[in-house]
Amino acid sequence: MLFQSTRGSYRKLxxxxxxxxxxxxxxxxFVPEGFPDLSMNDLLNIVSKPYCERAAFVMSLFLSDFSxxxxxxxxxxxxxxxxxxxPAIAPLYRLEKNTHLLExxxxxxxxxxxxxxxxxxxxxxASVCKTNEKRDVCVLVATSGDTGKAALEGFRxxxxxxxxxxxxxxxxxxxxxxQMTSQDGSNVNVVAVKxxxxxxxxxxxxxxxxxxxxxxxxxxxxxLSSANSINWGRLVPQIAYYxxxxxxxxxxxxxxxxxxxxxxxxxxxxxxxxxxYYAERMGLPIGCLICASNRNDVLAQFIKTxxxxxxxxxxxxxxxxxxxxVSSNLERLLFELSGRDGxxxxxxxxxxxxxGVYNISDKALSELSRVFAGGMCxxxxxxxxxxxxxYNHNYLLDTHxxxxxxxxxxxxAETNDNTLSVVVSTASPFKFCDxxxxxxGYSASDGCFELVDKLAEVTRCKIPGPLVELRDKALRFPDxxxxxGMKGAVFEFLGR
Numbered sequence: 001m002l003f004q005s006t007r008g009s010y011r012k013l014x015x016x017x018x019x020x021x022x023x024x025x026x027x028x029x030f031v032p033e034g035f036p037d038l039s040m041n042d043l044l045n046i047v048s049k050p051y052c053e054r055a056a057f058v059m060s061l062f063l064s065d066f067s068x069x070x071x072x073x074x075x076x077x078x079x080x081x082x083x084x085x086x087p088a089i090a091p092l093y094r095l096e097k098n099t100h101l102l103e104x105x106x107x108x109x110x111x112x113x114x115x116x117x118x119x120x121x122x123x124x125x126a127s128v129c130k131t132n133e134k135r136d137v138c139v140l141v142a143t144s145g146d147t148g149k150a151a152l153e154g155f156r157x158x159x160x161x162x163x164x165x166x167x168x169x170x171x172x173x174x175x176x177x178x179q180m181t182s183q184d185g186s187n188v189n190v191v192a193v194k195x196x197x198x199x200x201x202x203x204x205x206x207x208x209x210x211x212x213x214x215x216x217x218x219x220x221x222x223x224l225s226s227a228n229s230i231n232w233g234r235l236v237p238q239i240a241y242y243x244x245x246x247x248x249x250x251x252x253x254x255x256x257x258x259x260x261x262x263x264x265x266x267x268x269x270x271x272x273x274x275x276x277y278y279a280e281r282m283g284l285p286i287g288c289l290i291c292a293s294n295r296n297d298v299l300a301q302f303i304k305t306x307x308x309x310x311x312x313x314x315x316x317x318x319x320x321x322x323x324x325x326v327s328s329n330l331e332r333l334l335f336e337l338s339g340r341d342g343x344x345x346x347x348x349x350x351x352x353x354x355x356g357v358y359n360i361s362d363k364a365l366s367e368l369s370r371v372f373a374g375g376m377c378x379x380x381x382x383x384x385x386x387x388x389x390x391y392n393h394n395y396l397l398d399t400h401x402x403x404x405x406x407x408x409x410x411x412x413a414e415t416n417d418n419t420l421s422v423v424v425s426t427a428s429p430f431k432f433c434d435x436x437x438x439x440x441g442y443s444a445s446d447g448c449f450e451l452v453d454k455l456a457e458v459t460r461c462k463i464p465g466p467l468v469e470l471r472d473k474a475l476r477f478p479d480x481x482x483x484x485g486m487k488g489a490v491f492e493f494l495g496r
Contacts, residue, residue, distance in 0.1 A: 001064040003030040003232065006335040007349070008342025014065045016127035019120075019233035020137075022226035023208050027349075028342070029331050030232045036061035038243070038282040040257055047247045047257075051089035052076050054247060055240035061282070062236050063123075065130065074126075078118035083108045085465060090115065090241045092248050093425075095393055098418055099408070100254075101401070101425045102245045109179060110428035110464045112272065113150035119237040120227055121154045121161070127233070128160065135223040138494055139163040142204040142228060144197040144268060145172040145321040146427060148190070149179040151227040156185035163227065164189045164493050166204060168197045169480050172320055174448040175431045175467065182473035189493045192480035196314055197268075198326045203486040204228075205328075213487060222494055229271030230328055238275035239282075245422050246284055255420060260287035262421040264408040266400040267291060268322035270299060270329040272424065273372075277333065280371060287419050291374040292407035294319045294382070294400075299327055303374030306365035308348075309357040317379055318435035319399040321426070326352070337364040373415075375407035382406065386429075386439035396461050398429040398436065428464050430455060 002012040007028030013021070018030040038061070046054045052075040059075075060068050079089045086106040093101040107114025128137060139161060141151045148165040155163040165180060169192035172180075180190045193200040207213055208224060217224060229235050242263065249255045263286065265273040273291055280286040293300040295315040302308045310325040317323055331345060337360060338344040351358040360368070377385070385402040389395050397405060404423045412418060429436045433455040434444035442458060444451055449471055456463050481489050 001036070001062055002033050004033055005029070006031055006331050006342060007346040015063045015232065016065050016130040019123050019127040019231065020131050020133055020223070020225060022224070022231045026346075027209055028345070029230050029329070031332050031335055032062055035278065035281040038279070038284055043243070043247060043250070044257060046243075047251050049247075051244055052079050054244045055079070055237065058240040058243050059236050066126065070126065074119060074122040078122060082465070083118065084114075090244055092245060092252075092422070093395070095389070095395060095423075098420045100245075100249070100420070100422045101395075102241065102422050103425045104241060105425065105428045105464075107150075108153050108466050109146065109149045110431055110466055111146035111150060112424070112426040113146045114153075115241055116229075116234045116237040117147070117150035117154040117227060120151075120231065120233045121158050123233040124225065125158060125160070133223060135218070135221045137161045137225050138217065138222045138490070139225050139227045140204050140207060140490065141165045141226070142197070142201040143167045143172075143180075144324060145176040146431075147228060149176065149183070152180060152183045152185065152188050152190070155187070155227065156183070157187060162187045162189070162494065164191070164490060166191055166193050166200050166486060168192070168200050169194050171197050171316065171323060173432050173434070175433065175452070175470075176320070178448060178470060178473070178475075181475055181477045182470065183476065190477035191486075191489050193486065194480055194482050196316075197324050198310075198314070199483050201324075201326065201328065203483045207487055207490060210487070213490075216491075217494065220494060228328070229269060235271060235275055235278075235329075238272060239278050242276045242279040243284055249420070249422075258285055260285045260419065262286070262288045262290060262417070262419045263424060264290040264292055264404045264411070264421055265424045266319070266322060266404040266426055267299065268293075268296070268324035268327065270327040270333070272426070274329045274332055277371060281336075286371070288417065289372050290404075290408060290411050290421075291372060292404040293374065293376045294322045294403050295376070295378060296323050296325060297374075297376035298325050299330070300374030300376045302330075303368060303372045306360045306362075306368065307357065308352065308359075310352065311356040318382060318432065319403055321400055322403070334360070337367050373411055375410050377403040377406040383435075383439035386436055387441070390440060390459065396429045396436065396459050398425070398427045399432045400427055401425040402439075428467070429461070430463055430467050
C-alpha cells in the first residue's frame, strides 16, 4: 500500500514515509492509492476479538510496511489500562431502540482523540526508524481543544521528539485549557494564540509550508511533523473504531452481519467522519453518514449544496471543538469526489484560500449525497438535548455529542429513516461542565474544579480519573502570541 498527495504529485510513498513527513511537499494531504477490501468473512473473523486485535487488523490493511506483530504490540500498549478505564476501549451504550452511543472518551484525556493519539507516537517512532531518519522530530499541533491534550499526553517524554501545541486563547473550555497548560513532560510546550482555531490552524500550516523555516530547522537537526489529523498516522486508527462498533452490534445480536447501519458524527475538521467514509469505501455496511454541525455549519451546508463558503460569521459556542470554518480533512474527501483529480483539488484549495469559497460539480455532489447527510444544531437545542437526555434516559451528554443526538433526531424526522444508528460520543461531559450544568438548569459561575464537583453531585455521575488528577497540577505554560509570533515561538522552543 502506497500513498499519494491530494494535490497531484505523482511521487508515491510508503506509510512509514508519510507518517514521518506528515504533510505532502506540494501542500496536499496523503491518501492511500486505493482502498483495501473488508469482506464479510473478515468481519466475521474479528467479531469475537477484543478491540486491540480488531484495530490491529484494520490498520494492517493500510500499514503494509509494518508487520502485524508490530501493529498488535502497538495497539496493546496504546489501549492498555489504566490509560483506558473501560476494558472495551470503545464501548457502545444503548440509549434507546435503534440508537447507540459509541463512547470514545475512556482514554487518558477523556476525549476521542486518545483513540488515535495513543497510537500515533508509536507509529511515528517506528516510522522514523524504518525511514532511517536521523533528525529529531518536532511535532507541531493546532488544536480546537481535545487534540492538544491528547497529543501532549501521547508524546510526553518520547525520546527523539519534542511537541509544541498552539490553541486559540478564548476558544477552548476551562478544563481543556488547564489540561494543556499544566501538562507534564520535559519535551512539551503549549502556547495560546490570539485568534480563533482557524487562525491557529492557518499559522501552523504556514510554518509547515515555509521552506525557509524547514531549511533552518533542518540545519538544527529538526524534522517537522504533525499530530493533527492531516497526518495519516492520526487518521488510520480512527477507521478501526467504526469497524469495531459494527462488530459489537453483530456480537450483541443488534444486527445481522451485512445489515447496514448509520453513523452520526459531530465534527468540525472532518477527520472523524472521514474515517467512517473510508470504512464505508472498504466495505463496512454503512447506509448514511450524518455530519452534525453546531452554529458554525459550513460542513452541513456544503453537504446539502455542494458549495463550501467560509465567508460567514464565526461563532464561539458551547461545543468549541467544532468551532471551525476551514475543515482540513475535507480535502481528502474532495480527492475522492473529483475522481482522484489532484489538479481539481488544488484548484478548490486555491479558491478557498483566495476567495474563501468553492463549488463542486453536480457529479461530485451526487457522489457526496450517496453517503452523506448534514444537519445543524443551535445552542438552545444543544442545551435542550442535554437536559432531555439526562432527565428522560439518565444519560449525561457532553455538548458535542448532544449536537449529534439532535441532528440524528432531525434527520429521522425529515427522512423517515429509522435504520439503527450509532452516535459518535466524543468527550466526557466533565470537560464542558459549565455548559452542561447550565443545560441542566444549574448556575455555573464557580471556578473550574468547583464546577466539576457540582456536576458530579447533581448528576451522581463519576468524574473521570484524569480530570480528578488535574487538581494537583500547577500551571506551566501561561504564554500567548499573535499569529505572527507563532514561528518565532517554535524557534525559541527548539533553541536558536
